[in-house]
Amino acid sequence: MKLYAHPFSSYCQKALIALYENDLPFEFRMLEPGDEHVMAELEALWPIKRFPVLVDEGRTVMEASIIIEYLALHHPGPVKLIPEDARAALDVRLMDRFFDNYISTPQQKIVIDSIRKAENRDRQGVAEARNMLDTAYRWLDGVMKEREWAAGDTFSLADCAAAPDLFYADWTHPIGEEFPNVRAYRQRLLERPSFARAVDEARPYRHLFPLGAPDRD
Ligand SMILES: N[C@@H](CCC(=O)N[C@@H](CS)C(=O)NCC(=O)O)C(=O)O
Numbered sequence: 117m118k119l120y121a122h123p124f125s126s127y128c129q130k131a132l133i134a135l136y137e138n139d140l141p142f143e144f145r146m147l148e149p150g151d152e153h154v155m156a157e158l159e160a161l162w163p164i165k166r167f168p169v170l171v172d173e174g175r176t177v178m179e180a181s182i183i184i185e186y187l188a189l190h191h192p193g194p195v196k197l198i199p200e201d202a203r204a205a206l207d208v209r210l211m212d213r214f215f216d217n218y219i220s221t222p223q224q225k226i227v228i229d230s231i232r233k234a235e236n237r238d239r240q241g242v243a244e245a246r247n248m249l250d251t252a253y254r255w256l257d258g259v260m261k262e263r264e265w266a267a268g269d270t271f272s273l274a275d276c277a278a279a280p281d282l283f284y285a286d287w288t289h290p291i292g293e294e295f296p297n298v299r300a301y302r303q304r305l306l307e308r309p310s311f312a313r314a315v316d317e318a319r320p321y322r323h324l325f326p327l328g329a330p331d332r333d
Pocket of ligand 1: 125126127128165166167168178179180181
């Protein structure tokens, strides 16, 4: 398998966690900014040019959630990231969508806005994104009161999403002390070996974080 990715990208880390959880071998096709050759390979595979993208036996698989679903189907390992029970799998997929849509999307909005020219900034959009993050943190805090992992007792696809999404969300719009269950969950994720490895591999790129990476994690 080949994974087109960058170690500092949250969606790439999401896929990497799944690969690391089951110790799956793959070739890392590094999307170095300015490396036209690998970028052209990516564009030929997926003109949308969002990553990660996985290539396996001639099949191209896009979207981090679908990559994880694909791995569960075609390269199953001891760690089952998608429950076999369809009802339990629905809960996992809901939480996966929650993290990407209501944590990662507003987080990226704030970061992307910060690198625009001052005259092109979207103040209302950024305020709405911050509001969404506060609402999402509050809802999640109630959910995580009773749970170790995002969908219950077992580490899943939803935790692969949550780990990088909450990691960068806290750097962008800090998770306040009024959300102790979210903070504790983020800490548990940081201690999970698969994510700890992804965080360590991304450490050399922290200077790329547009808002300035905090001196922690
Ligand atoms: N919906 C995609 C999102 C992927 C995504 O936004 N990736 C970012 C990196 S974290 C990216 O490709 N950025 C490059 C760009 O926007 O041109 C997924 O779930 O995989």
